[in-house]
Amino acid sequence: MAVKLPIYMDNHATTPVDPRVIETMLPYFTEKFGNAASRNHSFGWAGEEAVENARAQVAALINATPKEIIFTSGATESDNLMIKGIAEMFREKGNHIITQAIEHKAVLDTCKNLEKHGFEVTYLPVQRDGRISLDDLKAAITPKTILITIMYANNEIGVINPIAEIGKITKEHGIFFAVDGVQAVGKVPVDVQKDNIDLLAISAHKIYGPKGVGALYVRRRNPRVQLSAIIDGGGHERGMRSGTLNVPGIVGLGKACEVAQKEMPEEGARLRALRDRLKAGLEAKLDEVYVNGSMEHRLPNNLNMSFAYVEGESLLMGINDIAVSSGSACTSATLEPSYVLKALGVGEDLAHTSIRFGLGRFNTQEEVDYVIEKMIQVVTKLRELSPLYEMAKEGIDISKMKWQTA
Numbered sequence: 001m002a003v004k005l006p007i008y009m010d011n012h013a014t015t016p017v018d019p020r021v022i023e024t025m026l027p028y029f030t031e032k033f034g035n036a037a038s039r040n041h042s043f044g045w046a047g048e049e050a051v052e053n054a055r056a057q058v059a060a061l062i063n064a065t066p067k068e069i070i071f072t073s074g075a076t077e078s079d080n081l082m083i084k085g086i087a088e089m090f091r092e093k094g095n096h097i098i099t100q101a102i103e104h105k106a107v108l109d110t111c112k113n114l115e116k117h118g119f120e121v122t123y124l125p126v127q128r129d130g131r132i133s134l135d136d137l138k139a140a141i142t143p144k145t146i147l148i149t150i151m152y153a154n155n156e157i158g159v160i161n162p163i164a165e166i167g168k169i170t171k172e173h174g175i176f177f178a179v180d181g182v183q184a185v186g187k188v189p190v191d192v193q194k195d196n197i198d199l200l201a202i203s204a205h206k207i208y209g210p211k212g213v214g215a216l217y218v219r220r221r222n223p224r225v226q227l228s229a230i231i232d233g234g235g236h237e238r239g240m241r242s243g244t245l246n247v248p249g250i251v252g253l254g255k256a257c258e259v260a261q262k263e264m265p266e267e268g269a270r271l272r273a274l275r276d277r278l279k280a281g282l283e284a285k286l287d288e289v290y291v292n293g294s295m296e297h298r299l300p301n302n303l304n305m306s307f308a309y310v311e312g313e314s315l316l317m318g319i320n321d322i323a324v325s326s327g328s329a330c331t332s333a334t335l336e337p338s339y340v341l342k343a344l345g346v347g348e349d350l351a352h353t354s355i356r357f358g359l360g361r362f363n364t365q366e367e368v369d370y371v372i373e374k375m376i377q378v379v380t381k382l383r384e385l386s387p388l389y390e391m392a393k394e395g396i397d398i399s400k401m402k403w404q405t406a
């Protein structure tokens with residue numbers, strides 16, 4: 001059977017909305033359009049009921065209680081709120097924050113912004129496998145440290161950090177632990193109690209929900225976490241996030257969480273098998289391919305690989321019926337190759353030829369097999385045109401060659 005093209009394999013960037021999620025959302029655009037803050041009529045009550053139902057669905061997925069869930073416009077806002085909210089609330093206590101080099105920009109740029117306002121930020125390096133070192137983390141803590149923010153799983157390489165171990169350290173030191181959970185929630189079991197997480201950012205559109213809606217978990221017990229708001233207004237969401245609630249979006253996020261919770265074990269196993277099939281298929285026919293980041297501590301749906309001796313741009317052009325993401329400069333808004341791969345110690349050449357395969361709920365084995373064949377065909381063809389690959393095959397050490405300039 002022929003696969004339908006183009007193939008979408010970029011599920012870390014966004015996911016299509018699950019039809020079950022859309023169906024649940026639809027009434028809240030039409031007959032149930034009430035403002036969840038309207039207290040005087042049934043339209044408002046229906047909206048409020050739907051929001052509270054969604055709050056419980058989100059909470060259940062991460063082992064929280066409904067009152068600990070704040071709805072936002074997405075994880076960029078949640079990341080901003082958890083970091084700036086703690087920084088402002090506790091600035092008398094200390095001005096030091098610890099994060100790591102390969103966080104999402106929503107975290108890194110928030111930290112950079114705080115540095116302009118008197119905060120000191122430590123950006124921990126990552127090891128070759130893409131995880132932070134716990135010894136580095138412990139060494140970075142000072143009496144002024146008020147917040148440690150480390151992502152659960154990385155969006156480029158899918159590597160999962162030692163979250164429970166970090167949670168133990170933050171707890172021992174009485175430091176708040178804020179986690180960007182976007183790529184992990186709904187994909188692997190996330191438990192805010194077990195891991196001692198105090199704040200957790202979630203996005204709907206990475207888990208088959210709609211774009212423009214997210215949540216922030218804010219711990220209420222042991223300890224009770226207080227936050228300064230970054231958006232002022234009508235005092236919605238217990239004063240932490242003013243603004244009329246996006247009821248259809250929130251309903252969609254809730255449903256997406258419910259589906260994810262129910263299907264996670266089966267879906268995780270299925271995607272892991274597809275991912276491993278993809279990796280094995282590529283490695284069977286191509287030499288000089290390198291996985292970026294730990295395979296052991298990794299999301300089941302992620303594969304990030306570099307293909308030596310090809311040109312990044314030509315590779316992407318060759319596979320233009322497959323939607324993937326690349327660590328190459330040419331495809332992204334910035335001119336640098338991926339800062340994530342650079343932090344791992346991946347050289348520029350290999351960073352430029354890296355491909356992130358992000359498998360998702362709607363990918364099939366036929367699609368994976370198509371991607372394997374296409375990648376092999378394109379990489380092989382590009383290498384046939386590459387004098388460097390030919391020389392390397394002949395055993396010439398290219399790194400030792402002296403280049404003649406005209």
Ligand SMILES: *Cc1c(COP(=O)(O)O)cnc(C)c1O
Nearest residue numbers: 074075076104106155182183203
């Ligand atoms: C997508 C993503 C975000 C941003 O989420 P939005 O809801 O799109 O604002 C933050 N962190 C990580 C790790 C992401 O993958």
